[in-house]
Amino acid sequence: MQKLAQALFKGGPRDLRGLADLAVDKRPIAIVPRVGLAQLHRMTKPIPSQTETLFIEVDGANHQGTFHTAGKMVYVQYKGFEKVTQIGGSTPRSIARMLLRELVLARAGKPSEL
Structure with a gap:
């Protein structure tokens, strides 16, 4: 051998x-x-994409978070918290906006309205 x-x-x-x-x-x-x-x-391990900034409005207040993709996953960060999900039929940016909204509502102690 x-x-x-x-x-x-x-x-x-x-x-x-x-x-x-x-x-x-x-x-x-x-x-x-x-x-x-x-x-x-x-x-x-997939190489992460470049980090992008997101802005959303919830209850009249503006919130800023970041997101990146790696493989078929979307990673969203907001004030030290992170949510991750798999990319499905929507664009990564629209998925990231939904996840950011969930993070903002969770930090405010409100249930998600989705």
């Missing part, structure tokens, strides 16, 4: 130091590096 790995990684054993755990598939040719869950999460 080591000779096969060295043939695949032309630099020899020095290139294999980062791949301490090698798992061999049942087929004799495939060698798959094993990664931990934290490494896998870092590799598959």
Whole structure:
């Protein structure tokens, strides 16, 4: 197995130091590096979009929050609080406005009117 790995990684054993755990598939040719869950999460984690500012009016008062998207999720922040939901049939901005409204109403102690 080591000779096969060295043939695949032309630099020899020095290139294999980062791949301490090698798992061999049942087929004799495939060698798959094993990664931990934290490494896998870092590799598959979506890159967040640029943060955008939102302004809404609730009960005659203006409120400002921010939002960004990552993958199929929308993240809205307002005064240290955050709400997250999945993007569905609406645009990310319209979803963010609804979430910001919910955050504002929750901070005011009022139930959401949606």
